[in-house]
Amino acid sequence: MDYDFKRIEEEWQKAWTDQKLYRADMKTPREKYYVLEMFPYPSGRIHMGHVRNYTIGDVVARYKRLKGFNVLHPMGFDAFGQPAENAAIKNNTDPEAWTLKCIEWMKKELLRMGFSYDWEREISTCLPEYYRWNQWIFLKMYEKGLAYKKASSVNWCPSCETTLANEEVVDGGCWRCHTPVREKELEQWYLKITDYSDRLLADLSQLKNWPERVIAMQKNWIGKSFGVEIFFKLEDGGVLRVFTTRPDTIFGATYVVLAPEHPLVKELIAGKRQEQEVLGFLEKVAKESKTARVAADVKKEGRFTGAYCVNPVNGEKLPVWVADYVLMEYGTGAIMAVPTHDQRDFLFAKEHGLPMKVVIQPADEPLLVETMTAAFETEGVIVNSGKFDGMPSEEAKKKIGQWMEEKMTGKVAVHWRLRDWLISRQRYWGTPIPIVYCPSCGTQPVPDKDLPVRLPKNAAFTGEGGSPLAKSREFVETVCPACGQKARRETDTMATFIDSSWYFLRFCSPRCENEPFDKKEAGYWMSVDQYIGGIEHAVLHLLYSRFFTKFLSDLGYARIAEPFDRLLTQGMVLKEGEVMSKSRGNIVDPDAIIKNYGADTLRLFILFAAPPEAELDWNDKGMDGAWRFLNRVWRLADGISRGTAPSASDRLNAGPSALMKKMHQTVKKVTSDMEGGFKFNTAISSIMELVNEIYKLPEPEQCSQEAAQAVRVIVLLLAPFVPHISEEMWRMLGGQASVFTAAWPLFDPGLLIEEEASYVVQINGKVRSKIVCPADMPEQEVQKAALSDPRVKEWTAGKTVKKVIIVPQKLVSIVIS
């Protein structure tokens, strides 16, 4: 008889909820442990990615609970976002009602998986009691000058009809719908994340328990580069500032290039012979999309402006060009070109017949412009550079920078790739930006006492461009908080990544009414000890959350530098090596699996099939395997619950049995797998070995008292992975209270000591024999035993033994000539 997963799972889910087993509070001397999984967007249904993410988190939470920690394990919904609004446009529904319905469905599915959440802490970011604090935080940033509005060229998704942050543009397309992003000139709200560039980069080194690749991705994204800003005097007057990371090549500069958008271009060409041609070029570049312009294989184009500037280090007169390969957004929007030592400059100079000059060459051979086929970009020795000649180029990098600073011809500078965070969205279903525009007072923040600025209930969702908020008179028309005159509200809403940038703090005191979160609660629970989620948030959410945490910490609220102590990025769930997706039609629906096998089998399969960080290929046969294993354990527990037989009498005097030893070894192995980085797959496999060990006993022995003891331990070890069946078996075996109020088993190190050691005997590195010796046999004796082994004798006959190496309890390695 297979075990009745349906009854068991339903019964225990209800019992756990009724008992409020997972409720967390501060009133306990036990050490706190905050485990959090990235909360979902409430699409209404969970998918395998959620199942994997949340199962991993649940195992951690349950394990830590068994280990005696005071565990906080909350769940909520990242509930603002476009799908609700799109549904509103399509079906004429209310986004809020639609979202709340989806949350209800989704919550049901999460409950069916048996996840141990403290549902009393549930939050939904679309509710005013949550989003008012988004507004509050925004206003604090506004107060500190960190939230500001500026007109700029922004990323625009024509399909979503809204702006996007840099982080939301993936391969030139919208992260959500992949539509190619366009540029648009708009006045928008930004958060000054760049004020935190330094700390966001430096504090990455504190994150010792984050995956290296996430650290690397954030470093890449922040993109700090050291260099020098060099001042080139223009012939027509004024100074041109150029940023370079290669000051060691300054003597080799033969021309200077401006980005087409550079404000100086038009000034420089005014009245010159080249004016019309350059203007035409600027126009042409302006028409090109950024993605096309930035494509690697496109030929670089440029024009001479007719202007000249002076190289401050040697007084050489350099022509000023404008070219499409220089970007306004990076550095100063102007570069010095050194064709001999920069490949792009090299190609451009060849194309336009510009001069070249070698200033670095390999130590052993001179470099000649005439024979160069590519730029020499590696380290070398400085030449043709006045007093720096003969210096290694790496040293010259520093020295030249310093020298230019002294001579006031440049200054050492740092440039960042990170841009400020564009947060305005021209959509309805998000947090209204709490700003009022008054004809007399200008931009006015909404006072705290007037928060939240609520979304209007009856907005019109026509889908015909523009935000529904802008069309809602009830919303737009207001009075100026400063002077009381008629004024209008900002109609953009905030990017939804704002919502998830501090929700982990809200979970500490989700019902807090006069602050975003209670400082004492946050002080107790934060930081998150273990955070678990997908790698897709490596830059976006994880960078924004770090920024918000630092800001709130500066305000005196969070008092921690980093929000997430340990981070685990779980691998994707694939089907036949491909991502599961609707378009591929290869989705495995968790709900159907739960119906056929139960939540425990699904959890076990997902945990067993691959390590948590690795990709996991879905396999129906693997599900069968997990199901078979649970039934194997179930039958043991069932047999034992019907009465145990005494253990074979001769065991009593013969010391601990093989089974008891194996049991203690298993406890040790599973515990170390859990502590040493959540190696669930190998933890489960060692439990399987212990189960197999019991099955190998003659049948009556399978319900002996020793077997009963082993099965009780198995149930405890399995509890974090498969909670329902474990709880049921625990009660069958006599447990009075929940297995989750029990303690994680300990192992007896004394029982791990073997009396006999089995030695592998290697001859010249190859295994030739095995011998068994008493564990405490001295090395001399072991060596003797090995050398007198008949198989070893055969191999050593007629040879000289040159060396014998003994690894205690393990192996004898014999070297013969």
Add this chain to the structure above:
RNA sequence: GCCGAAGUGGUGGAAUGGUAUACACGUCGGUCUCAAAAACCGAUGGGCUCACGCCCGUGUGGGUUCGACUCCCACCUUCGGCACCA
């Protein structure tokens, strides 16, 4: 180009420098059965051998070592991030 991760049986995957392939899937064989399913037991890297065994084998080529999937050097391939970033 820079940065990061990874290459192990038919498959998913195990292995503090010490018996490579634990555990599981699949396959084959057996027990039970009138039969099948389920369950239980056994075998299962490749080659040679009647057999005891022997040889080869962790992407490739070197090196260190008594001993290398593991450490070092040089490559190859795959995946991911960044990138006309000056």
